[in-house]
Amino acid sequence: xxxxxxxxxxxxxxxxxxxxxxxxxxxxxxxxxxxxxxxxxxxxxxxxxxxxxxxxxxxxxxxxxxxxxxxxxxxxxxxxxxxxxxxxxxxxxxxxxxxxxxxxxxxxxxxxxxxxxxxxxxxxxxxxxxxxxxxxxxxxxxxxxxxxxxxxxxxxxxxxxxxxxxxxxxxxxxxxxxxxxxxxxxxxxxxxxxxxxxxxxxxxxxxxxxxxxxxxxxxxxxxxxxxxxxxxxxxxxxxxxxxxxxxxxxxxxxxxxxxxxxxxxxxxxxxxxxxxxxxxxxxxxxxxxxxxxxxxxxxxxxxxxxxxxxxxxxxxxxxxxxxxxxxxxxxxxxxxxxxxxxxxxxxxxxxxxxxxxxxxxxxxxxxxxxxxxxxxxxxxxxxxxxxxxxxxxxxxxxxxxxxxxxxxxxxxxxxxxxxxxxxx
Amino acid sequence: xxxxxxxxxxxxxxxxxxxxxxxxxxxxxxxxxxxxxxxxxxxxxxxxxxxxxxxxxxxxxxxxxxxxxxxxxxxxxxxxxxxxxxxxxxxxxxxxxxxxxxxxxxxxxxxxxxxxxxxxxxxxxxxxxxxxxxxxxxxxxxxxxxxxxxxxxxxxxxxxxxxxxxxxxxxxxxxxxxxxxxxxxxxxxxxxxxxxxxxxxxxxxxxxxxxxxxxxxxxxxxxxxxxxxxxxxxxxxxxxxxxxxxxxxxxxxxxxxxxxxxxxxxxxxxxxxxxxxxx
Numbered sequence: 001x002x003x004x005x006x007x008x009x010x011x012x013x014x015x016x017x018x019x020x021x022x023x024x025x026x027x028x029x030x031x032x033x034x035x036x037x038x039x040x041x042x043x044x045x046x047x048x049x050x051x052x053x054x055x056x057x058x059x060x061x062x063x064x065x066x067x068x069x070x071x072x073x074x075x076x077x078x079x080x081x082x083x084x085x086x087x088x089x090x091x092x093x094x095x096x097x098x099x100x101x102x103x104x105x106x107x108x109x110x111x112x113x114x115x116x117x118x119x120x121x122x123x124x125x126x127x128x129x130x131x132x133x134x135x136x137x138x139x140x141x142x143x144x145x146x147x148x149x150x151x152x153x154x155x156x157x158x159x160x161x162x163x164x165x166x167x168x169x170x171x172x173x174x175x176x177x178x179x180x181x182x183x184x185x186x187x188x189x190x191x192x193x194x195x196x197x198x199x200x201x202x203x204x205x206x207x208x209x210x211x212x213x214x215x216x217x218x219x220x221x222x223x224x225x226x227x228x229x230x231x232x233x234x235x236x237x238x239x240x241x242x243x244x245x246x247x248x249x250x251x252x253x254x255x256x257x258x259x260x261x262x263x264x265x266x267x268x269x270x271x272x273x274x275x276x277x278x279x280x281x282x283x284x285x286x287x288x289x290x291x292x293x294x295x296x297x298x299x300x301x302x303x304x305x306x307x308x309x310x311x312x313x314x315x316x317x318x319x320x321x322x323x324x325x326x327x328x329x330x331x332x333x334x335x336x337x338x339x340x341x342x343x344x345x346x347x348x349x350x351x352x353x354x355x356x357x358x359x360x361x362x363x364x365x366x367x368x369x370x371x372x373x374x375x376x377x378x379x380x381x382x383x384x385x386x387x388x389x390x391x392x393x394x395x396x397x398x399x400x401x402x403x404x405x406x407x408x409x410x411x412x413x414x415x416x417x418x419x420x421x422x423x424x
Numbered sequence: 425x426x427x428x429x430x431x432x433x434x435x436x437x438x439x440x441x442x443x444x445x446x447x448x449x450x451x452x453x454x455x456x457x458x459x460x461x462x463x464x465x466x467x468x469x470x471x472x473x474x475x476x477x478x479x480x481x482x483x484x485x486x487x488x489x490x491x492x493x494x495x496x497x498x499x500x501x502x503x504x505x506x507x508x509x510x511x512x513x514x515x516x517x518x519x520x521x522x523x524x525x526x527x528x529x530x531x532x533x534x535x536x537x538x539x540x541x542x543x544x545x546x547x548x549x550x551x552x553x554x555x556x557x558x559x560x561x562x563x564x565x566x567x568x569x570x571x572x573x574x575x576x577x578x579x580x581x582x583x584x585x586x587x588x589x590x591x592x593x594x595x596x597x598x599x600x601x602x603x604x605x606x607x608x609x610x611x612x613x614x615x616x617x618x619x620x621x622x623x624x625x626x627x628x629x630x631x632x633x634x635x636x637x638x639x640x641x642x643x644x645x646x647x648x649x650x651x652x653x654x655x656x657x658x659x660x661x662x663x664x665x666x667x668x669x670x671x672x673x674x675x676x677x678x679x680x681x682x683x684x685x686x687x688x689x690x691x692x693x694x695x696x697x698x699x700x701x702x703x
Contacts (some may be wrong), residue, residue: 025619032623033465169459178562193459252459264564320669325576328666329583331592355619356682360689365461365626367697375686376679380565387568 013320020313023306024354028361029199034201037097041253043156051081051155051214052134056124060142060310061093063259067142072108076151078109081108084132085142088124088369090113094142121210122233126226129217131275138214145173145257146212153254154214164219164246165238167196168212168254176261182374183381184260184267186359193362196250204303205242206250211258219246232277239285245295266390275311278325313378314389345399355382455697463695465626473622477511480614480635486524488607495603496648501528506655515600516605525605528647534595537584537661545663549577573671580666593664598657598665599650602673606646609677612686613639621685621701625693636687641684642677649676 009238010247053071064085067192071083087095095113102109104271129208136158150168169192175185182372186346199206208215220226223240230236261267289296289304296304358373363372427467448454463469494514496657503510513529535541556570612636653668 029619029623032463034462038460038464197459214686253457255459264561268564325579325666325670328669329579329587353485353616353620353678353682353685356685360620363698364689366458367461369690369692372686372690375689376683379679379682380569383568383572384565 003192003327003330006194006327006330007218007332010320010323010327011318013021013323016279016313016316017163018322020306020310023303024358026279028358029353030192030198030201031194032361034198034217036197036201037201037203038251038253039356040157040160041153041251043159044152046156046159048077048152048155049135049158050133051076051136051138051151052129052132053081053083053138053140053151054125054128055083055085055140055142056088056128057085057090057098057142058096058124059092059094059121061090063143064094064097064304065101065147067140067144068098068109070142070145070147070149073103074146075148076155077109078108081151082134083109084112084128085109086112086114086124086128088121097262120226120376122226122236123218123228125233126228129220132217136214137217137220139211139333140256140319141211141258143259144170144211147168147240147256147334150212150254150256154212155252158216160247160249161242162247163216163249164223164241164244165208165215165248166213166254166398167208167248167250167257168285169252170209170212170258171195171255172260173257174259179263179374180267180381181260181262181379181422182371183378186363186374187381188260189362189366190355192250192357193252193365197252199303200250200252202299202372203297204300205238206248207307208238208241208248212254212256216246219244222246230277231329231379232274235278235281236284239281241290242296242300242304243285243288243291243293249300251334264384268384271385271388272392272395275314275389276395278308279312279393280311294299311389312393315393316329316384317386318390408409429659437601438464438465438466439586452595453697461588462695463623469623472628473618474633476622476628476635477614477616477618480617480639483609483616483635484611484639488611489523491607491610491643492526492528497524497611498647499528499530499651505601506651508655508658513596513600515566515602515604525607527600527607529596529599529603531596532599532654532658533686534591534598534657534665535664536589537593541663542581542585545577546662548583549574549581553578573667576670577664577667580663584663591665595657595662598669599654601651602653602669603646606610606650606677607641609674610639610642610646612641613635615679616681617685621688624689625695626688626691627694630688630691634684635690638681638684641680645680 050132055064055067055071055289060067068083068085074081085098085101087098095111096181098109098113102111112131114124114127117123117127136155138151138154154166154168157163164227168186172185173187174182175181196206198204215237219241220237221242223237223246227236241248256336261270286305286308289301292298292301356378359378360372363369374422443453492514496514499512503512504512509533512528513531515529517525517527537545552570553574556567556574559567559570617631617635617638621634626634649672653672654666656668657665
């Protein structure tokens with residue numbers, strides 16, 4: 001009896017893992033051969049709308065200067081955009097650096113110093129955007145290095161009145177620092193070059209990632225503005241926009257460089273933060289998605305659920321291993337077949353071929369081939385992710401009601417320069 | 425500069441016409457940005473991938489009886505040199521009426537763990553766990569892996585400490601199962617490459633080459649892996665069998681496959697430019 005119950009549970013786990021495996025294959029094959037959708041990238045000449053570029057920063061003296069220099073070099077019409085660096089109670093030289101830029105470019109850099117209110121990126125954005133009347137809000141993290149034409153590319157989709165948010169591609173620039181940075185480069189390639197673009201191609205739900213992207217002010221207000229209690233304001237606003245009927249667009253051509261973590265502890269903190277935020281969104285939006293407000297196709301609903309559940313798969317996989325181990329020692333009948341099937345399916349998260357196929361395809365499409373030879377080492381990254389994500393998922397912070405664990409600035413360590421300013 | 429000519433004899437005139445659209449003013453190729461690079465799904469590409477997969481699958485299947493005999497000869501030569509002078513058992517697998525494959529395995533008994541086995545493996549497990557804490561932080565994945573191994577081994581130690589014979593998976597059956605599943609994996613390699621590799625822009629020669637390399641590598645690895653498992657279980661008892669099954673079983677084959685696959689995916693092709701767009 002116990003064996004049967006465990007076997008049924010194992011089959012459920014296997015089914016979940018197989019669905020993610022199939023998703024990898026569908027997305028990868030679609031990215032390589034499917035109908036490519038990048039409808040807005042050719043817009044070069046237009047009556048560009050007014051844009052506010054927000055750069056939330058908390059103790060970012062190492063990188064904020066480089067970011068502001070890059071934005072100031074943008075080819076977006078200078079009378080149509082301004083930069084709002086948000087200094088959220090930094091204790092280092094971030095505020096002073098921002099003020100220096102504001103003094104040199106008073107018409108384009110309008111600093112916003114936060115000294116009170118809730119800490120955290122979502123709260124900072126809520127305060128800062130409420131002070132702007134620009135039509136489009138773009139958001140960049142302080143360690144990013146946007147190219148001169150990136151703002152135009154990110155704004156172009158907003159000429160489509162149905163578009164509520166836009167996301168560009170994130171590309172690590174410090175990839176040659178360690179094995180970890182190279183593995184993260186491969187992961188990012190798979191996530192953007194394949195996953196996000198396939199969602200765009202298939203008209204599913206591309207995810208607004210909170211940086212290298214933006215939202216339409218009207219859409220943001222329609223969806224209820226930033227939620228200052230959210231641990232992942234990007235995923236949160238993605239699903240609220242989608243549920244309200246707005247389109248989220250991904251632009252693979254709109255690339256921006258970022259710093260990825262160079263050591264494992266930083267990486268673990270980063271992915272655990274994402275996990276808690278993502279799981280919070282799973283708890284909030286899974287049921288509304290399944291109820292379907294009417295305008296969503298079922299493919300979008302299924303993709304949305306899988307997207308929301310992506311960080312909950314870790315503990316599911318661990319549960320599967322536990323069940324398989326228990327059944328193995330119990331000598332449960334038909335164990336052999338089940339276990340083999342499970343071993344194959346579990347690799348969808350821990351590193352089965354589908355995930356490797358996706359990453360290898362992304363790297364090959366990128367054209368930088370030598371790095372594909374690192375493919376088997378991704379198993380190491382998957383193992384760390386699995387345990388870090390599982391731990392975060394099983395923590396109280398993943399599932400408690402919003403606001404009970406006040407969001408905070410969870411800083412990702414920066415590496416660019418030792419000297420303040422952070423010019424690359 | 426992308427040096428592809430577009431004269432792919434397999435992909436045909438449609439492909440050549442598509443390539444003309446990318447011809448620059450001075451005859452060079454206008455490269456697509458990496459964000460837009462794709463491959464064209466043509467009937468020829470689909471047929472080539474399907475035919476190669478099917479041909480590879482059937483070829484491996486046809487070779488499996490021979491491979492089984494070779495494995496048997498190899499094991500017969502190695503086993504005495506491992507101080508394991510045992511007979512070979514043969515696990516017969518029939519596929520319809522077309523194939524009759526005999527998979528060899530050592531008829532070796534895995535002892536039920538006694539106190540010395542439990543102590544030895546327990547100390548080894550503790551050493552692995554201790555090592556995981558001594559490794560520097562930059563080896564974090566290795567730390568996690570060692571703890572994962574230690575966790576499974578600890579469960580196994582606990583089971584055998586309390587359990588009584590017989591164990592549901594005696595060693596000969598375990599080895600026979602491992603090698604039989606290994607043969608199935610060999611036959612599935614061309615199928616996996618069918619949608620994971622043959623659909624890309626590599627030459628036919630390279631597609632065949634990687635198939636031979638992967639199948640050949642695994643064909644040699646599998647019996648050696650089985651013999652290592654047999655030797656370890658024979659000396660350390662059944663208490664290590666669960667760890668070998670869960671951690672050092674088929675996962676090893678999958679990682680070997682992925683490593684060689686990753687290498688092959690780094691080879692140049694005729695359509696996707698090497699170097700990509702500027703990074």
